[in-house]
Amino acid sequence: MVKKRERLEVIHDILTAIKNNNNDLKPTRLLYSSNLSPQMFKDYVVELLDKGFIEEIFNEKEKKSYALTNKGFKFLEEYKVIIGFIENFGL
Amino acid sequence: MDLTQLYLxxxxxxxxIYLLLVSMLSLVISLKVKKLYDLSLHRGIKLFGLAFLFFSIAFFVQFIFSILMYFGYENNLTIRLTGMIFFNYLISLPGFYIVYSLVRKEVEENCTKTVSNLKVASLHIIALIIAIAGLFFPTLSNHLLFIPQLLVLAYGLLISYQNYQATRQERKNNFLQMYFIAMVLWFTGYLFNYLQGFVTPYLLIFPLYVQLLTLGIFIIFFYGVIKVTSHN
Structure with missing residues (x-):
């Protein structure tokens, strides 16, 4: 059985997918990359927008895509430290 | 001059100095942890950080009272009672928070955010009851403060041992062994604190051992947090 991903792992995967696409990824492609159900994907995106990890950007044709904010980049930088902390302190 | 005379x-x-040092160590730990929480919004990290914030405030309150006592305000009843309730409330919380952070995953599984928050709020209510009960039953104050803490810490000790054993089998090199040692010292420290009133008349230097042990616990956690949160 495939292990259920933890919340932080899902956030990491979403942010990494955006970063690896030149920090500009359309919602549909992000949904595919995230391996989440549409409802869960929506919940995560709303949370990431609320917390300021990602932002919406619009191209000249008014098509929406997502980009990481500085906080989003910071999260990716610190991800290993966060996971290390959780493991080391049994949280 | 022997050590006892020197200490006295x-x-x-x-x-x-001891109280301020412990308060500052706890504050640095809680600030370091807060930075991780701001990025991760992980509840376990938040509970761990708050435990040390409560420690920091509790020891700072005691520091202020030690200064007031130095200047002869120890006989002011209002200051004494307020300080006792505030300190007992604050010093009860870290043990609850640390142990709750260790069991949070199981306890909060399938819980809504409101229910999870209510569980944390109940820890504050218990701490407040302990603090206020000490006021109404002054002769039992010591037992009321330390016996629940010792029970909770014994449970935390067991969980931290299980965590350590689990990673030991996976041969992971991490802080869980030190965490377990810190929990053993924490439990011992509270036990010594509990016994302090009975032992000190026969061994005047006993409070120094308790203070050094307490300092040791905070240095271990400080070392662990700095080590784990440092990049290289």
Missing amino acids: QYQPLFIP
Whole structure:
């Protein structure tokens, strides 16, 4: 059985997918990359927008895509430290 | 001059320094942890950080009282009672928070955010009851404060041992062994604190051992947090 991903792992995967696409990824492609159900994907995106990890950007044709904010980049930088902390302190 | 005489002579100076040092160590730990929480929004990290924030405030309150006592305000009943309730409330919380952070995943599984928050709020209510009960039953105050803490810490000790054993089998090199040692010292420290009133008349230097043990616990956690949160 495939292990259920933890919340932080899902956030990491979403942010990494955006970063690896030149920090500009359309919602549909992000949904595919995230391996989440549409409802869960929506919940995560709303949370990431609320917390300021990602932002919406619009191209000249008014098509929406997502980009990481500085906080989003910071999260990716610190991800290993966060996971290390959780493991080391049994949280 | 032997160590006991030296300690007793410099106790009014040593105790405020000790209290301030522990308060500062706890504050640095909680600030380091807060940075990780701001990025991760992980509840376990938040609970761990708050435990040390409560420690920091509790020891700072005691530091202020040690200064007030130094200047002769120890007989002011209002200051004494307010300080006792506030300190007992604050010093009860870290043990609850640390142990809750260790069991949070199981306890909060399938819980809504409101239910999870209510569980944390109940820890504050218990701490407040302990603090206020000490006021109404002054002769039992010591037992009321330490016995629940010792029970909770014994449970935390068991969980931290299980965590350590689990990673030991996976041969992971991490802080869980030190965490377990810190929990053993924490439990011992509270036990010594509990026994302090009975032992000190026969062994005047006993409070120094308790203070050094307490300092040791905070240095271990400080070392662990700095080590784990440092990049290289």
